[in-house]
Amino acid sequence: MARCMRVADKGPGRKCRVSCALEKARQGGYEMKKLGLIANCTKPRAGEVVRCIDFAARRMGLKICADPSTARLLKMCKCMKIDRIISSVDAVIAIGGDGTMLRVVRELNGRDIPVIGVNIGGLGFLTSVAEGDLELALECLSDDRYVESVRSIADCSVERGNRVIGKYRALNDIVITSGATSRIMTLGVSIGRNDVTSYVSDGIIVAMPTGSTGHSLSAGGPIVTPESRVMVISVICPHTLSSRPLVIPDSSKIVVELIQCAGRVPLTVDGQVGRLLAAGDKLKISKSERGVRFIHLPGHSYFNVLRQKLRWSGSNR
Numbered sequence: 001m002a003r004c005m006r007v008a009d010k011g012p013g014r015k016c017r018v019s020c021a022l023e024k025a026r027q028g029g030y031e032m033k034k035l036g037l038i039a040n041c042t043k044p045r046a047g048e049v050v051r052c053i054d055f056a057a058r059r060m061g062l063k064i065c066a067d068p069s070t071a072r073l074l075k076m077c078k079c080m081k082i083d084r085i086i087s088s089v090d091a092v093i094a095i096g097g098d099g100t101m102l103r104v105v106r107e108l109n110g111r112d113i114p115v116i117g118v119n120i121g122g123l124g125f126l127t128s129v130a131e132g133d134l135e136l137a138l139e140c141l142s143d144d145r146y147v148e149s150v151r152s153i154a155d156c157s158v159e160r161g162n163r164v165i166g167k168y169r170a171l172n173d174i175v176i177t178s179g180a181t182s183r184i185m186t187l188g189v190s191i192g193r194n195d196v197t198s199y200v201s202d203g204i205i206v207a208m209p210t211g212s213t214g215h216s217l218s219a220g221g222p223i224v225t226p227e228s229r230v231m232v233i234s235v236i237c238p239h240t241l242s243s244r245p246l247v248i249p250d251s252s253k254i255v256v257e258l259i260q261c262a263g264r265v266p267l268t269v270d271g272q273v274g275r276l277l278a279a280g281d282k283l284k285i286s287k288s289e290r291g292v293r294f295i296h297l298p299g300h301s302y303f304n305v306l307r308q309k310l311r312w313s314g315s316n317r
Contacts, residue, residue: 062142118137152210174206204256225302229251255284
């Protein structure tokens with residue numbers, strides 16, 4: 001098995017170096033693959049990382065295409081709109097932070113294309129590949145040596161009266177908040193045919209497992225492993241001491257009704273898209289039949305990610 005040399009030089013003039021082993025791997029007849037590159041071009045290191053991936057991929061015989069903004073960072077690359085990229089590649093490499101991964105998942109819109117994330121952002125719960133592992137990641141892709149994690153997606157429809165006024169898909173969470181005025185609202189929640197209760201609060205979060213370490217965690221929700229078959233309901237600043245997050249099977253059908261509010265309140269899906277809601281609007285939320293496949297390198301551990309990102313140090317004795 002050919003081994004890939006990692007990029008070790010951290011200096012400002014760092015260049016991508018592809019080992020002879022990679023060239024041998026290419027000549028050894030690995031299956032050719034086509035990869036799509038989608039980067040957050042506002043990140044300072046985006047250009048260098050994109051060029052590094054493109055250079056290494058070409059040396060390995062991998063085909064590369066990119067969306068227009070990413071392609072501008074490269075001198076030689078096939079440029080396509082994101083829809084065409086997704087319909088023609090074997091995998092998508094998202095370069096940025098968690099927001100970039102969420103954007104790519106939204107663009108996939110249920111299509112069965114795996115995604116691997118390269119972290120050049122901040123926290124990076126979803127982008128599991130570090131810059132120093134770029135060549136290793138490409139070798140693993142070319143050699144089909146990687147681990148897949150299938151993540152659940154939520155389908156959300158917004159109803160006003162008898163009319164559906166919006167449809168969304170969420171990997172992380174669906175959030176109703178009080179907005180800039182910070183006025184409380186009344187929300188009714190039912191699960192299946194069962195009325196749960198009504199909450200007087202600043203809002204509510206319905207999180208999928210992948211999103212349990214996001215807004216839901218800040219609202220007191222639990223951490224659940226990303227492949228768990230559950231959803232989490234967390235109320236934001238409830239006007240009661242007895243309210244606690246609910247963990248329910250992902251086969252459940254959730255209805256959230258905005259019973260009372262002062263004016264319009266924002267609905268936000270994955271922190272990126274949404275709309276304004278009015279009193280009487282209903283959200284119907286259920287697990288989508290189509291999830292998303294995340295690619296990780298061999299040896300990836302979710303609990304290692306938790307320890308690193310949440311800075312768990314353990315008990316000192």
